[in-house]
Amino acid sequence: MGTFILRRSLQGFLVVLGVTIVVFVATRMIGDPAQVMLPLSATDAQRAAFEQQFGLDRPLDAQFISFVGDLMRFDFGESLWQRRSALDVVLEKLPKTLELIGVGLLLATVIGIPLGALAAVRPDGLFDRIVVGLSLTGLSVPQFWLGLLLIMVFAVGLGWVPTFGSGSLAHMILPAITLAVPSMARIMMLVRSSVINELNQQYVRTAKARGMPFGRVLFQHAMRNALVPVLTLVGWEVISAWAGYTVVVETVFAWPGLGFTAMKAINHSDLFLLQAIVFVVAVGIVLVNIGLDVLFKLIDPRIKEA
Amino acid sequence: MTITSSSMSDSSTTHRSTTPSMTQGPLMSFAPIGRFLKELWRDKAGFAGFAFLVLLGLAALFAPLLAPHDPAAQSVLARLKPPIWMEGSVSGHLLGTDMLGRDILSRLLFGARSSLLVSVSVVALAGSFGVMAGLVAGYKGGLTDALIMRVVDVQVAFPGLLLTLLLVAVIGPSTATIIIVLAFSNWMIYTRVVRGIVMSLRQTPFVEAAEVVGCKSARIILKHILPNLISPLLTLAILEFTNIILAEAALSFLGLGVQPPATSWGLDVAGGKNYMMIAWWPITFPGLCIAMTVLSINLFANWLRVTTEPAEREKRYARGRAAKMRRAKKT
Numbered sequence: 001m002g003t004f005i006l007r008r009s010l011q012g013f014l015v016v017l018g019v020t021i022v023v024f025v026a027t028r029m030i031g032d033p034a035q036v037m038l039p040l041s042a043t044d045a046q047r048a049a050f051e052q053q054f055g056l057d058r059p060l061d062a063q064f065i066s067f068v069g070d071l072m073r074f075d076f077g078e079s080l081w082q083r084r085s086a087l088d089v090v091l092e093k094l095p096k097t098l099e100l101i102g103v104g105l106l107l108a109t110v111i112g113i114p115l116g117a118l119a120a121v122r123p124d125g126l127f128d129r130i131v132v133g134l135s136l137t138g139l140s141v142p143q144f145w146l147g148l149l150l151i152m153v154f155a156v157g158l159g160w161v162p163t164f165g166s167g168s169l170a171h172m173i174l175p176a177i178t179l180a181v182p183s184m185a186r187i188m189m190l191v192r193s194s195v196i197n198e199l200n201q202q203y204v205r206t207a208k209a210r211g212m213p214f215g216r217v218l219f220q221h222a223m224r225n226a227l228v229p230v231l232t233l234v235g236w237e238v239i240s241a242w243a244g245y246t247v248v249v250e251t252v253f254a255w256p257g258l259g260f261t262a263m264k265a266i267n268h269s270d271l272f273l274l275q276a277i278v279f280v281v282a283v284g285i286v287l288v289n290i291g292l293d294v295l296f297k298l299i300d301p302r303i304k305e306a
Numbered sequence: 307m308t309i310t311s312s313s314m315s316d317s318s319t320t321h322r323s324t325t326p327s328m329t330q331g332p333l334m335s336f337a338p339i340g341r342f343l344k345e346l347w348r349d350k351a352g353f354a355g356f357a358f359l360v361l362l363g364l365a366a367l368f369a370p371l372l373a374p375h376d377p378a379a380q381s382v383l384a385r386l387k388p389p390i391w392m393e394g395s396v397s398g399h400l401l402g403t404d405m406l407g408r409d410i411l412s413r414l415l416f417g418a419r420s421s422l423l424v425s426v427s428v429v430a431l432a433g434s435f436g437v438m439a440g441l442v443a444g445y446k447g448g449l450t451d452a453l454i455m456r457v458v459d460v461q462v463a464f465p466g467l468l469l470t471l472l473l474v475a476v477i478g479p480s481t482a483t484i485i486i487v488l489a490f491s492n493w494m495i496y497t498r499v500v501r502g503i504v505m506s507l508r509q510t511p512f513v514e515a516a517e518v519v520g521c522k523s524a525r526i527i528l529k530h531i532l533p534n535l536i537s538p539l540l541t542l543a544i545l546e547f548t549n550i551i552l553a554e555a556a557l558s559f560l561g562l563g564v565q566p567p568a569t570s571w572g573l574d575v576a577g578g579k580n581y582m583m584i585a586w587w588p589i590t591f592p593g594l595c596i597a598m599t600v601l602s603i604n605l606f607a608n609w610l611r612v613t614t615e616p617a618e619r620e621k622r623y624a625r626g627r628a629a630k631m632r633r634a635k636k637t
Contacts, residue, residue: 011459011460011463012463014456014459014460015460015463015464017460018457018460018461018464019464019465019469022464022469022473023469023472026472026473026476026477027472027476030476030477031476031477036475036476123625124625124626124629136601136604136605136608137597137601139548139600139604140548140597140598140600140601140604141593141596141597141600142552142555142556142559142572142575142593142596142597142600143556144555144556144559144572144575145555145575145589145593145596145597148575148579148582148589148593149590149593151582152582152586152589156582156583240466242465243464243465243466243467243468244465244466244467244468244469244470244471245466245467247467247468247471247560248556248559248560251560259468262468262471263471263560266471266475266562271475271476274471274472274475275472277468278465278468278469278472281465281468282464282465285463285464285465286463289463
């Protein structure tokens with residue numbers, strides 16, 4: 001187990017290094033921070049002062065070393081838009097995003113797993129067709145549009161919930177549903193095919209032959225075995241939501257999390273804040289990945305260390 | 307070997323019925339297309355999806371001829387007019403007008419071009435690079451393989467959309483930028499899939515025979531291995547298509563994708579967003595277009611996956627028989 005965690009950590013380190021290199025190449029070699037961050041009317045003298053302030057006039061290798069050094073000390077510089085440390089801004093917005101992901105994926109799992117399992121009972125039956133149709137629709141609808149439709153119907157039309165912002169439980173409902181829909185669709189599909197597979201196994205036939213009620217066969221025997229790939233998928237959903245796919249939902253609902261802040265940072269040309277968000281998220285992905293791998297290994301020791 | 311060869315020939319017949327007929331030019335026979343459509347017709351949902359995609363492709367191709375108005379033409383007098391079947395509509399604007407008085411139907415037709423241009427380019431770029439990397443990694447093995455797959459593993463764990471946002475923000479948003487950035491962040495999946503298949507194909511007798519005969523690596527890869535990759539790659543590429551269409555729409559919606567005066571469905575939804583309290587149509591129709599397109603691709607891909615995989619075909623057949631028997635028992 002020790003070497004397993006060590007190897008995963010090494011891999012995680014490579015990921016963070018990779019992100020560092022891509023961000024450095026993008027911001028310092030392809031793009032020009034002075035051009036992105038300063039207004040168009042900036043004079044040459046202002047540009048020079050800006051470049052000197054942030055060390056952009058030094059050779060690239062020196063810039064890279066100080067860039068990496070700053071990152072290792074979690075020093076992301078000052079957010080030009082908020083006029084305070086970029087890391088502070090990120091840490092302040094972080095809980096809101098975690099809250100959204102938590103509630104959204106809980107919703108997706110709690111609804112997706114039973115529906116998928118029930119659909120598997122009779123493949124190609126009426127209920128199965130409805131579930132498959134719903135998942136295909138859920139996978140096909142763009143999230144931003146779904147969010148706007150929900151606002152239009154439930155917030156503007158019916159007035160049941162607030163249109164945007166955060167604060168109360170009512171604010172949470174629409175963003176969580178919007179975030180949950182595609183994940184729910186994927187979870188339903190996987191649970192369905194996984195349970196169909198298990199229901200065709202010999203042990204299910206034995207259980208049925210012994211006269212076990214079908215509900216128990218389904219939920220205690222077939223489901224337990226079917227859930228291992230499903231857990232992997234849920235873990236993957238957490239990571240991909242965390243990897244930036246909340247940006248769209250947060251922007252639609254003006255949810256004050258990391259994604260919405262990233263969009264604001266772009267609109268304010270605040271490259272340092274955006275960099276900070278990307279790095280904190282990258283480190284988060286690595287940590288979540290390692291955590292999930294360890295968890296899965298504990299649940300199912302058959303998983304190989306490949 | 308016998309199993310692989312029979313399954314391969316089985317899977318490639320369905321494929322052959324689509325592509326070569328297109329390349330044969332005016333002398334092509336319509337028989338393969340007929341066979342393809344006949345097989346597709348049995349899956350009504352897949353057929354509907356395919357039909358919608360063909361219509362969409364034609365609409366995008368002939369948008370300048372089909373569009374009743376210039377998609378950028380504004381009219382102060384005809385702002386936010388509802389679709390033709392509602393009260394207060396203006397004749398000539400079938401699906402109504404947006405907040406600048408532009409014809410929504412015309413914008414949808416031209417928007418289809420952006421969606422298809424971006425998704426086809428990204429799938430082609432990312433696909434060809436990813437497949438090449440996968441072929442080399444799977445065939446060469448050893449250090450090359452380890453190196454390529456390490457890059458793949460690392461890049462798969464990148465904070466996808468956020469990094470895309472950063473790249474677009476730094477380079478400056480444009481259609482070309484999103485094509486490059488999306489291709490950069492989506493090539494890895496092809497490499498993974500291709501490498502897996504190539505590694506198992508290397509063990510097969512027909513590749514070993516080719517090696518023994520003395521074929522060069524390039525010839526083995528291109529002539530012996532690549533043809534066997536076509537059917538799994540086709541399904542993968544089609545599913546990737548849906549991801550790219552959704553990604554382009556999302557980026558354009560956020561203002562980081564296609565830029566005005568060009569049109570895009572995502573851009574139109576963003577434009578109509580501020581007026582959705584008083585007018586539902588400017589955001590509903592473009593969003594519906596995205597959803598319908600992606601749904602159609604999903605339905606078609608679902609049919610294609612089942613049809614090109616012999617094991618899945620058997621399962622589908624067995625399920626159909628079982629359902630028929632159940633129905634017979636009931637009556």
